[in-house]
Amino acid sequence: MSVTLYFLRHGETQSSQSGSFCGMLDLDLTPEGHQMAADFAAAYREQTWEAVYGSPLRRARDTAQPLCDALGLTVARRDGLMEIAYGAWEGMTQEDVNRQFHDDYVRWLADPGWNAPNGGERGVDVARRADAVLDEILRTHHAGNVLVVSHKATIRIMLCSLLGIDFGRYRDRIDAPVASLAVVEMTDRGPLLRRLADRAHLRDALRARAGT
Template sequence: MALTLYFLRHGETTYSQTGGFCGSLDPDLTDEGLQMAIAFGKAYSKLDWKAAYVSPMKRTIATAKPLCDAVGLEMQLRDGLREIEYGEWEGKTQDYVKEHDQETYIHWMTEPAWNAPPGGETAVQIASRSELVIAEIEAKYSDGNVLVVSHKATIRIMLCGLLGIDLGRYRDRIDAPAASISVVEFGKYGPKLKILGDRSFMDEELRSRPGT
């Protein structure tokens, strides 16, 4: 059996509804976001899990909790799995940033690998810290299922790194809706994407939530 990583984005928050910049901010899940987490826990509790690596934010911990409680997994919290740091843009909407910091916003949208929000992080920086967590998992587990609970940008950047996709195109090539699961299997020829952004485990009402 190959090592298989299950990348789970946290469930819905008020910021994932509105599209506001939320990296170091630490909102709770909405009621619907919690239901998404519970649905994941129920659907995936029958798998044989080796470990759960989780970003140390309230929204990721709450998303991992139903599955971890169900199967008796201890969360291993890792700072490397945190969301992108948006610096001065934290809590602001994209429309506000476009109006008040247009030049920086255009650079960031055009080439986010090397351009950061003021006081924030580039995609390259996120890749550097999150890759350390992936390397730790690979060193410890040669096979089995490992859960990685993180955030929208961070998951997309990790997937780009594993699949050889230009980090600057993470928003263009990879999608990660709220509470979606993406699965990567480490085989003979390296990482292979098996599932991307799946939310079939939750009911239609949750899947249709706007802004996720």
């Protein structure tokens, strides 16, 4: 039996609704975001879990908590699973960043793997810290299902790392809408992507909500 990694992005926040940059800002879930977390727990509480790992940021903690409460599990919080730091761009819309930091924004759009937001992190920096957590998980758990609750950019970067996709293309190749699930099975031939951007666990009204 192999390890299967379930990557769950946190539920909706005001930032995911507005499309503003939110990396290290410690935002709450919206009421709908809390319902997304409850829907995930209801859908997956019957599954056997070896462990739950998560970002310490509140929106990730609160997304993981309903499942952990249902199963009596404790989240192993890891700083390496936090969202990418957007530096001076935190809380700003893309339009405002483009206006105030145009040249840097254009460079970042072209290759966010090796160009950082002003005062923030490059994709490769996130990959190093997140990969350290993945290495820990795979050393610790040799079979079964492991849930990893994290953030949009960080999940996309981890998936690029596992699947051999250039970090500079993480924004162009991988989708991760709010409360979505990606599933990667660690097979004898390497990581196998089983599901991507899966929101089937959400009720119809939540699945239909827009957001980045």
